Structure formats: C-alpha cells, structure tokens
Amino acid sequence: MGKATAVANPNIAFVKYWGKTDDALNLPANPSLSMNLAALTTVTTVEFRPGQAFDVVAIDGHPAVEQALDRVVAHLDRVRALAETPLGRERARVDSRNDFPAATGLASSSSAFAALTLAATQAAGLSLDEAGLSRLARLGSGSACRSVPAGFVLWEMEEVHQVAPAEHWDLRDAIAIVTEQAKAVGSQDGHALAPTSPLHAARVAAVPGWLAAVRDGLARRDLATMGPAIEADALAMHGVMMTSHPSLLYWLPATVAVLQAVRAWRAEGLEVYFTIDAGPNVHCLCGAAAAAEVEKRLKAVPGVHQVVMSGPGAGVRLVDWHLF
Numbered sequence: 001m002g003k004a005t006a007v008a009n010p011n012i013a014f015v016k017y018w019g020k021t022d023d024a025l026n027l028p029a030n031p032s033l034s035m036n037l038a039a040l041t042t043v044t045t046v047e048f049r050p051g052q053a054f055d056v057v058a059i060d061g062h063p064a065v066e067q068a069l070d071r072v073v074a075h076l077d078r079v080r081a082l083a084e085t086p087l088g089r090e091r092a093r094v095d096s097r098n099d100f101p102a103a104t105g106l107a108s109s110s111s112a113f114a115a116l117t118l119a120a121t122q123a124a125g126l127s128l129d130e131a132g133l134s135r136l137a138r139l140g141s142g143s144a145c146r147s148v149p150a151g152f153v154l155w156e157m158e159e160v161h162q163v164a165p166a167e168h169w170d171l172r173d174a175i176a177i178v179t180e181q182a183k184a185v186g187s188q189d190g191h192a193l194a195p196t197s198p199l200h201a202a203r204v205a206a207v208p209g210w211l212a213a214v215r216d217g218l219a220r221r222d223l224a225t226m227g228p229a230i231e232a233d234a235l236a237m238h239g240v241m242m243t244s245h246p247s248l249l250y251w252l253p254a255t256v257a258v259l260q261a262v263r264a265w266r267a268e269g270l271e272v273y274f275t276i277d278a279g280p281n282v283h284c285l286c287g288a289a290a291a292a293e294v295e296k297r298l299k300a301v302p303g304v305h306q307v308v309m310s311g312p313g314a315g316v317r318l319v320d321w322h323l324f
C-alpha cells in the first residue's frame with residue numbers, strides 16, 4: 001500500500017498570473033513572480049488502495065464534491081498515467097487539510113495542488129525532481145507550480161525556478177481579511193474571461209517592465225523599488241477583471257478602505273505596499289521592522305475582520321511516506 005503525506009504553503013504573487021495561452025496545460029499569458037507564505041499550510045495525505053472502486057477525497061474534513069472533486073480526480077489520473085507500479089494505478093483516498101487561521105477565506109489552490117502532487121507521486125512510487133513536480137502541479141492549478149520551490153519563485157511559461165531562498169529577505173505579508181466568504185467566481189473561470197477585456201493586452205505588454213522592477217527590488221531587498229510595480233500590476237489585473245465580459249468586481253468597500261489607508265500611511269513614511277488576488281482581501285507587504293505597526297493599523301481599519309501575518313515560506317515537502 002502506497003501512502004504519503006506532503007505539506008505546502010500557498011504563495012502570493014507580486015506579478016500576477018491572469019489569463020492563459022493554453023487552458024489544458026495552464027500556460028500563462030505572462031510570467032509571474034511570488035513568495036511562499038510560511039504561516040499558511042496545506043497538509044495532504046494520499047493513499048492508493050487496491051480494489052477501491054473510486055477516489056474518495058476529503059477537504060478540511062468534508063467530502064469533496066463537484067468541481068473540487070473533479071479537479072482532484074483529474075490530477076490523480078495524471079499521476080496514475082505516470083505510475084510504473086500497479087499500485088499507483090489504483091483509486092486513492094485523499095485527505096487534505098488547510099491549517100489556515102479559521103475562516104479567513106484564504107483557501108488556496110496553489111498549496112492544495114503542490115501538496116497533492118508531491119503526496120500522490122510519492123504514494124505512487126514516483127520520485128520526481130523539483131522541476132518535474134512543479135510542471136505536474138501546474139497542470140492541477142497554474143499557481144501551484146510556484147509553491148513547489150522555496151522562497152521567492154519565478155514562473156515563465158513552462159519553466160519555474162527559485163529567484164531567492166526564503167532566508168534572502170524577511171519580507172512580511174500582512175493579510176487584511178475583509179470577508180470570510182468564498183468568492184463567487186473562482187480563478188479558473190476568471191482566467192478565461194481575461195481576453196474579453198480591452199485592457200488585457202495592455203497589461204500583458206506592461207508586465208516585463210513591472211517584473212524587471214520586482215526582480216531588481218527583490219535582489220537588493222528594496223521594497224521602494226518593487227512596491228510601485230507590485231501595486232500597478234495588481235490594479236491592472238483588477239482593471240482587466242472589472243472590464244471583462246462578464247465583468248468581475250471582487251472589491252468590497254473595505255478593500256478600497258485598506259488601499260487608501262496603505263497609501264496614506266506610506267505618505268507618512270511607513271513603508272508598505274498592497275497587492276490583491278482574485279478576491280477582496282488585501283495583502284500588505286512590508287519589512288520586518290514595520291510589521292507590528294502595519295498589523296496594528298490594519299486591525300483598526302473599519303471593515304477589516306482580522307489580520308494574518310506571514311513571512312516567506314519553504315517549498316513543498318514530504319512529511320511521512322510508506323511504500324509497501
């Protein structure tokens with residue numbers, strides 16, 4: 001019986017992945033760069049079971065159904081197609097748990113598919129290297145490929161590599177939670193809408209400039225160099241979302257309140273920049289020395305329910321595995 005447990009951290013993109021050039025292969029319309037988040041963890045166990053009739057999947061203790069189940073089964077099918085042992089072609093039991101602070105609305109496909117990929121391949125007797133794991137994880141969810149290496153990670157089309165280890169810079173992400181609700185339109189459906197926006201091509205054309213600024217700032221641990229590019233790309237991505245057909249508007253009043261507050265604090269000399277994923281919660285990036293002050297101020301913004309603090313995280317890793 002092949003069983004394995006893997007742990008992964010989700011990542012926050014400084015330059016976003018939004019829009020695909022190939023839906024089946026999850027090839028992105030533009031390169032992206034992210035930081036793994038140490039404080040948020042997904043732990044996934046996969047066990048292939050001889051004779052089991054179908055895959056059984058539990059997410060946070062509840063049976064997975066519909067799209068969530070289909071995505072996991074499709075990913076297990078990819079692993080089964082690679083497996084060289086009969087056991088790795090059996091149906092599996094999957095148990096995935098997010099160790100995120102309760103009800104943050106931060107459930108992430110990046111850590112989910114990174115952990116699933118490592119656990120499933122190990123349980124199937126496969127040992128893929130980091131590049132192989134990342135490529136396979138990408139097929140489950142694009143952003144998952146960036147949660148495979150540790151620290152700060154660049155994804156360019158089919159290639160993924162670490163640009164700096166987690167120890168390079170104790171950058172902090174203060175995540176302002178303004179709602180605990182799951183989003184109405186998930187990233188998977190959202191990507192398909194990107195080309196319907198007249199702003200999509202303009203954003204894709206602007207990304208190389210923003211990416212260069214982010215890489216430069218990261219290399220020199222200089223938030224002032226990369227912060228404006230991070231904010232510009234997040235706003236451009238949300239501009240694309242808002243002007244897609246149909247339009248996606250993820251922001252809530254409290255989202256805008258945090259954006260305004262961050263800019264006001266910066267004008268006062270507190271170095272902090274924002275980014276936003278496909279949802280209303282706001283990620284505020286700052287240095288370690290400013291983290292406590294940023295956390296305190298965010299908690300006082302009306303509409304902010306809680307603040308989750310994280311530093312840079314590790315890559316996907318194995319916790320425990322047995323191959324009989």
Ligand code: DP6
Binds near residue numbers: 187
């Ligand atoms: C806004 O990786 O969730 O978080 O490949 O369809 O699974 P799929 O999409 P997903 O998209 C992430 C979008 C984003 C930006 C980012 O993480 O780069």
